Amino acid sequence: MSVTADVASKFVFEEADIRGEIIHLDQSSAEILELHQYPPAVARLLGEFLAAVVLLSTTIKFDGRMILQAQGSGEIPLLMAECNSELEIRGIARGAAEASGQDFASLLPGGTLAITIEPRNGQRYQGIVPLEGGNLAACLEHYFENSEQLATRLWLTCDGSSAGGLLLQQLPAQLVSDTTQRSQQWEHVYILADTVMDQELLRSGQELLLAHLFPEDPIKLLPQRSVKFQCSCSEQRCLDALASLGSVELEELFAEQEIITMDCEFCNQQYGFKASDLAASEDNDPARSQH
Ligand SMILES: [Zn+2]
Numbered sequence: 001m002s003v004t005a006d007v008a009s010k011f012v013f014e015e016a017d018i019r020g021e022i023i024h025l026d027q028s029s030a031e032i033l034e035l036h037q038y039p040p041a042v043a044r045l046l047g048e049f050l051a052a053v054v055l056l057s058t059t060i061k062f063d064g065r066m067i068l069q070a071q072g073s074g075e076i077p078l079l080m081a082e083c084n085s086e087l088e089i090r091g092i093a094r095g096a097a098e099a100s101g102q103d104f105a106s107l108l109p110g111g112t113l114a115i116t117i118e119p120r121n122g123q124r125y126q127g128i129v130p131l132e133g134g135n136l137a138a139c140l141e142h143y144f145e146n147s148e149q150l151a152t153r154l155w156l157t158c159d160g161s162s163a164g165g166l167l168l169q170q171l172p173a174q175l176v177s178d179t180t181q182r183s184q185q186w187e188h189v190y191i192l193a194d195t196v197m198d199q200e201l202l203r204s205g206q207e208l209l210l211a212h213l214f215p216e217d218p219i220k221l222l223p224q225r226s227v228k229f230q231c232s233c234s235e236q237r238c239l240d241a242l243a244s245l246g247s248v249e250l251e252e253l254f255a256e257q258e259i260i261t262m263d264c265e266f267c268n269q270q271y272g273f274k275a276s277d278l279a280a281s282e283d284n285d286p287a288r289s290q291h
Contacts (some may be wrong), residue, residue, distance in 0.1 A: 006227040008058050008087060009206050014146065014218040016185040017171040020193075022206045023054045025089075025163040027213060028229040032091050035268055040160050042076065042096045047108055047158025048136050049081035050091050051165035054227055055154060056140070057083040058246060059167060064119040065232070072111035075099035088230035090266045113139050144169075153190055157198040164201030168193055189214065190242065228255045231267035237263045238271045239281045250278065 008023040008120065029050050033043045036273040053068045061064070065084040071077065072270050076099055080092035093099075101107035108131045116126045129143045144152035151170040156165065170186050192213050200209055242250065253260055254275045262271045 005224075006229055007056055007206070007224040009057060009209060009224045010058060010222040012220050012222070013185075013189065013214075014220055015219070016189065017174050017182065018186060018189055019169055019171055021058050021165075021167040022210065023051060023165045023204065023227065024056070024201075024225060025050060025054070026161075028089055028227050029158065029163045030161045031229045032089070035266075036092070037097055038093060039096070039099055041107060042093050042099050043101045043160040044158045045076075045104060045136070046079060046081065046091055046158040047075070047095045047160065047163040048104075048165075050083075050089055051156050051158060051163040052136055052140060052154065053081040053083040053091075054089060055156075055165045055167045057087065058225070059086070059169065060117070062117045062119055062146075063121075064074060064117065067114075067116040069114045069116065070108050070111060071114070072108035072131060074107060074109040074111070076107050078161055082232075083227075084232070086230075087225055087227040088232070090229060090231050092266050093229060094265065104131075106163060113143070115140075139261065151186060153193065155193065155196050155201065157201045159198075159202055160271075161203050164198075166193060166196060171285055185251050189217065194219075201219050231264060231269065233264040233267060233269055233271075235271055236281070239273065239278060242273060242278060243281065250275075 006025050006028045010021055029047050032100045040176045049068055053066055057066045063085050065082055068081045070079040076093050076096045078094040083089045099107055111131045112128050113131050114126055118124050127143055127147050129139055131139060133139045137156050140154055141152055153168045155166040176182050207221055259272045259274055
């Protein structure tokens, strides 16, 4: 098993009602973090957000995309990480080029963290928690406390390029019904997991790391899934966004310039449109492909 792959795996404790997720990002996080000139602390924080959104996406079932969005009152106005059901990720720290803070608390003081699920079909769901607790993991644990009511613990790390994460969640009683035994098992597993070092999350293969953390607990590791950086922007999405401005505003824009350019802030892809592109897009509307 490659230790530098971009992978997410679920695992279950075979003798306790506890499950977990373990993820490692290498190329995907490096590609995203290299696209912008982030100060090192901002890159590490965004990497943790990327790790977290993958952990959450594999823990919470949905078909669509999940967005983790922090809006702070400090040096980073907006920090976002997204992951879809195919485990394609993207992320950005907006306006963070000059940020001097060194950690979560100083970079994102006072603000909110929104966890949004946008299903392909159906209602959008959003949960909001305050940016508190000193780190992103604590903040997300608070979210799980409120929304899922299942004891959940997370460990996140990023060295500015690679990122890693571990999540443990206590499941409703199935194998073990005795409440004292359940809480003892949870405490046992949690205390062991809490010994995990950042370097282990960043460098160790998943099977080895789990065997190292929980040497005496039978664990079943489920098949790995690949994670990759893939931006969801497209020509059609840009055209749709332009069209939504309305014909009056568009006419004014095209009177000023022949080509309207749009840059995707996530992947730096540049798009350029002439008035005739919009007209053609509208003509093709019924046959528009679903992107
Ligand atoms: Zn893009």
